[in-house]
Structure formats: structure tokens, C-alpha cells
Amino acid sequence: MKYDVAIIGAGVIGGFIARELSRYDLKVCLIERENDVGMGASRANSAIVHAGFDAEPGTLKALLNVKGSEMMEQVAGELGVPYRRNTSIVVGFCDEDLPKLQTLLDRGNKNGVRDLKIISGDEARALEPKLGPTVKYALLAPTGAIVCPYELTIAAIGNAMDNGVTLVRNFEVKSIRKEGNFYQISSGVGDDIEAARVINCAGVYSDKIASFVGACDFTITPRRGEYLLLDKECGNMVSATIFRTPTAMGKGILVTRTVDGNLLMGPTAENITDKEDTSTTDAGLASVRTMAEEMVPGIPGRCVITSFCGLRSVGDKGDFIINNPIPGFVNVAAIESPGLSSSPAIAEYVVELLKKDGAVLNARPDFNPIRRPAHWFRHMSLAEKNKVIAEKPAYGRIICRCESVTEGEIKEALVTNPRPMDVDGVKRRTRSGMGRCQGGFCQPNVIGLLAQELGIPFEDVTKCGGDSKLMFGRTRGGKM
Numbered sequence: 001m002k003y004d005v006a007i008i009g010a011g012v013i014g015g016f017i018a019r020e021l022s023r024y025d026l027k028v029c030l031i032e033r034e035n036d037v038g039m040g041a042s043r044a045n046s047a048i049v050h051a052g053f054d055a056e057p058g059t060l061k062a063l064l065n066v067k068g069s070e071m072m073e074q075v076a077g078e079l080g081v082p083y084r085r086n087t088s089i090v091v092g093f094c095d096e097d098l099p100k101l102q103t104l105l106d107r108g109n110k111n112g113v114r115d116l117k118i119i120s121g122d123e124a125r126a127l128e129p130k131l132g133p134t135v136k137y138a139l140l141a142p143t144g145a146i147v148c149p150y151e152l153t154i155a156a157i158g159n160a161m162d163n164g165v166t167l168v169r170n171f172e173v174k175s176i177r178k179e180g181n182f183y184q185i186s187s188g189v190g191d192d193i194e195a196a197r198v199i200n201c202a203g204v205y206s207d208k209i210a211s212f213v214g215a216c217d218f219t220i221t222p223r224r225g226e227y228l229l230l231d232k233e234c235g236n237m238v239s240a241t242i243f244r245t246p247t248a249m250g251k252g253i254l255v256t257r258t259v260d261g262n263l264l265m266g267p268t269a270e271n272i273t274d275k276e277d278t279s280t281t282d283a284g285l286a287s288v289r290t291m292a293e294e295m296v297p298g299i300p301g302r303c304v305i306t307s308f309c310g311l312r313s314v315g316d317k318g319d320f321i322i323n324n325p326i327p328g329f330v331n332v333a334a335i336e337s338p339g340l341s342s343s344p345a346i347a348e349y350v351v352e353l354l355k356k357d358g359a360v361l362n363a364r365p366d367f368n369p370i371r372r373p374a375h376w377f378r379h380m381s382l383a384e385k386n387k388v389i390a391e392k393p394a395y396g397r398i399i400c401r402c403e404s405v406t407e408g409e410i411k412e413a414l415v416t417n418p419r420p421m422d423v424d425g426v427k428r429r430t431r432s433g434m435g436r437c438q439g440g441f442c443q444p445n446v447i448g449l450l451a452q453e454l455g456i457p458f459e460d461v462t463k464c465g466g467d468s469k470l471m472f473g474r475t476r477g478g479k480m
């Protein structure tokens with residue numbers, strides 16, 4: 001199959017570019033090395049739609065953050081993804097922090113961020129009663145918001161697929177060469193993928209992909225960020241997202257409620273060399289606790305339900321690298337924070353680059369921007385739920401007790417673009433396994449449903465693709 005455009009990397013950036021291109025009469029292919037989409041930075045980040053006061057005025061980060069933040073509410077609505085404009089608050093603890101907050105305010109005003117203001121510690125505590133007594137000043141950004149980053153990625157890609165984009169998983173791009181008018185994209189196994197244009201959205205590996213076509217004048221350093229996620233019992237400790245003043249290594253540790261009602265704290269910031277190292281460390285998690293405690297004292301450590309780590313793609317140019325270095329090839333690299341916030345705006349920017357590069361883009365009249373919300377059933381009234389259950393009894397059978405996820409919701413996710421192919425994929429789409437017990441009760445049932453839908457033996461179902469098998473034979477005969 002020959003494609004007009006191949007996008008390498010099914011993260012939030014590749015996903016939104018795929019969706020944007022599906023508006024046009026083009027054959028588009030989205031290539032991902034993993035068993036699922038959104039497996040890089042797009043699944044492990046702070047989930048903040050930044051208002052846009054951090055980036056230096058005049059940078060791509062500033063331009064695309066503010067634009068993306070303004071687009072996000074509508075885009076999340078179209079894609080049926082939870083989004084909440086919850087306000088961002090940057091806190092300062094001493095007089096030396098005040099000029100830092102003033103710099104952020106000035107930058108934000110230059111970048112076009114609306115309604116920023118600096119308030120006193122007491123005013124901040126009146127808004128957020130759990131803020132610590134040592135908070136002396138705060139910058140208030142009412143346009144700051146939160147979103148679920150992996151649901152956003154899955155939904156953007158699902159909508160792109162519904163509009164004709166092909167997703168190719170488990171295809172790790174290992175070389176690219178140009179033959180005639182087409183790029184030959186190879187994994188070294190099976191057939192190559194041929195495409196007239198290539199868009200490089202490979203996250204921490206975007207420098208490697210660019211080097212395959214001799215178009216790499218940048219490097220990407222992975223910067224680790226570790227987090228603690230707490231039970232919903234603590235979700236109401238804060239309403240806004242609370243940041244410390246930023247440092248050269250980034251925005252620093254934050255405390256935030258998530259759109260699903262949990263409490264999240266982190267991330268650390270540590271440059272590393274291994275682009276696969278997403279381990280958490282005792283020291284990293286301890287520093288998260290200490291810093292968070294100063295901002296919001298009394299966060300109960302016993303409520304931690306899991307920890308995780310994401311890798312930022314830090315470029316050596318100090319800005320997003322979005323360019324068209326050779327005909328038919330576009331780099332979308334160094335998309336560190338605020339990449340999630342900027343994602344819909346980056347997609348529009350890339351389409352403009354393609355037009356300048358000579359791509360012919362004819363709008364498709366049948367493009368449909370709407371995707372059914374993944375959690376439509378959860379948000380129904382009891383009476384509405386009972387009506388659905390009377391017609392489809394699977395919606396009356398609870399599989400995940402912590403998050404109240406039904407068999408009907410899981411079965412629906414299993415046939416919705418992009419279909420989950422493993423247990424973690426079901427978890428990210430339905431929240432089954434996301435709760436307090438982290439899958440202890442629901443996992444065997446999820447494995448059974450996956451085996452049934454994929455038509456594979458129970459023992460062949462994996463946690464996250466590859467050789468991550470969960471079962472090694474039956475302990476009793478008969479059915480599960």
C-alpha cells in the first residue's frame with residue numbers, strides 16, 4: 001500500500017496530526033512501534049493544559065501553547081474527552097519569588113494569556129484552603145485546565161481512524177530511504193511502508209528518525225519525571241493546579257486534581273541517557289512528597305495507589321523543533337511541555353508546512369470531527385442506566401469494582417477505534433484497573449474478554465504487548 005503521508009509515532013502529536021490530515025482527501029498511515037497508541041510521554045505526564053505564561057514570547061512554544069489551550073475545550077468536547085478548566089496557581093514562598101511571578105505574568109501578557117494576576121498568600125488560601133501557611137504570593141491563571149492525556153491521544157487517533165487513517169502497530173521504524181518520489185520506511189521485518197511524505201513525531205527518538213534521512217541538526221535528551229498518584233479520597237484536597245515557581249529544569253513539582261478525581265503530585269526533573277528508562281526511584285518519589293508537602297501540607301501518604309514516570313523530549317534548541325528540512329519530510333521534535341497543551345495547534349501548524357511544501361489538500365466533505373464519549377454510560381442517571389441494562393444486560397455486570405466499570409463498557413471499547421489489544425489498553429480506555437486495587441479483582445475478567453474478542457487463547461493475552469504475558473497455564477480445568 002502506498003500512502004500520501006506516513007506519520008511516525010502515535011503519541012498525542014502524531015495523533016492530532018493524523019486527525020487534522022483526515023479532513024483532507026489523502027491516504028494517511030500512522031506508524032507506532034508499540035502494541036498500542038499513546039505509549040510514550042503522552043501517557044505519563046502532568047495532564048495540564050497550560051495557560052501559556054511559561055514560554056518565552058516569540059517562541060513556537062508560546063505561540064502554539066496559547067493557541068492550543070484556547071482550542072482544547074472545543075476539541076475535547078468533539079472527541080468526548082473529559083476536560084476541566086480548573087485554574088492554575090503558581091505559588092511563591094518568599095520575597096525573592098515575587099519577581100519570578102512578575103516575570104511569568106509579564107510573559108503571559110506578552111503571549112496573549114487572558115486574566116492573569118498576582119495575589120497574596122491569604123487571597124490564594126481563600127481560594128484553595130489547603131494551601132500551606134508559608135505561601136506568600138501566587139500567580140493566578142484562570143485559563144489553566146486539566147485533561148486526560150491518554151484518553152485525548154486515544155480519542156484523536158480513534159477519530160482519525162474513523163475518518164480513514166490507517167494505524168500500523170508493532171512497526172518500529174529502523175530505516176528510511178528515498179526511491180523516486182516515495183520514502184521507503186522499513187522495520188527490517190515484512191513489507192516496507194511507502195509514502196510520498198513523512199512526518200516525524202517519534203518523541204525521544206525523533207533525532208534518530210531524522211538522522212535516517214540526513215535531516216538531523218538537533219539532539220534529544222530524555223528528562224525523567226516521576227509521579228505519585230493518590231486515591232480519589234484525596235482528590236478534593238485541591239481544586240486548582242498548584243505549581244511552584246519554575247527552574248531551569250522546568251515547571252517543577254505540582255499538586256493537582258485529575259479529571260477523574262484523583263490527586264497527582266510530581267514530576268521530578270532529571271536528565272538521563274537511557275531513552276527506555278521509565279523506572280521510579282525512592283529518592284525521586286521522596287522529593288516529590290517533600291516539595292508537595294510544602295505547598296499542600298497533610299497529603300496522606302497512605303493514599304498513594306501507584307507511581308509512574310514519563311520521559312520529556314528535551315531538544316538542544318530551547319524550543320519545539322517543527323521544520324521541513326528536506327522536501328516531503330517534516331520534523332515535529334523536542335515536543336516537551338507544553339506539548340500536550342499545544343497538540344491541536346501543532347497539528348494545524350504542520351498542515352500549513354505541508355501546504356508550503358507543495359502538498360495538495362482537498363477538503364473531504366464527509367469528515368466527521370465527533371467521537372462518541374468513551375464514558376457515556378458512567379455519566380447517565382440511574383434510570384437511564386437501567387434502561388440501557390434492560391436492552392443490553394452486559395452493562396449491568398460490574399467487572400472493575402473500584403471504578404464501577406461494566407462488562408458492556410469493556411466490550412464496547414474492544415470494538416472501538418483504536419481497539420485495545422492488551423490489558424493496559426483496556427485500562428486506559430475504560431479505567432478498569434485504574435482504582436485502589438490496581439486491577440487485583442478485574443484483571444482475570446478483562447483477560448477473558450480480551451481473549452474472546454481477539455480470538456486468542458487466554459494465556460496469550462499480554463499486559464502491554466511483546467512478551468508481557470500474564471498467565472502461564474490454568475490451575476483448574478474448564479472455563480474461566
Ligand SMILES: Cc1cc2nc3c(=O)[nH]c(=O)nc-3n(C[C@H](O)[C@H](O)[C@H](O)COP(=O)(O)OP(=O)(O)OC[C@H]3O[C@@H](n4cnc5c(N)ncnc54)[C@H](O)[C@@H]3O)c2cc1C
Pocket residue numbers: 008009010011012013014015031032033034037038039040041042043044045046047048049050171172173174201202203204205224225226267310311312313335336337338339340341342
Ligand atoms: C513528566 C512530563 C510532564 C509533562 N507535563 C505536561 C503537561 O502538564 N502539559 C503539557 O502540555 N505537556 C506536558 N508534557 C509534555 C507532553 O507530554 C509531550 O509534549 C507530549 O506527550 C509529546 O507527545 P509526542 O506525541 O510528541 O511524543 P510521545 O507521546 O512520546 O510519542 C512518540 C511515539 O513515537 C513512538 N516511536 C518512537 N520511535 C519509534 C520508531 N522508531 N518507530 C515507530 N514508532 C516510534 C513511541 O513509541 C511513541 O508512541 C509532559 C511531559 C512529561 C514527560
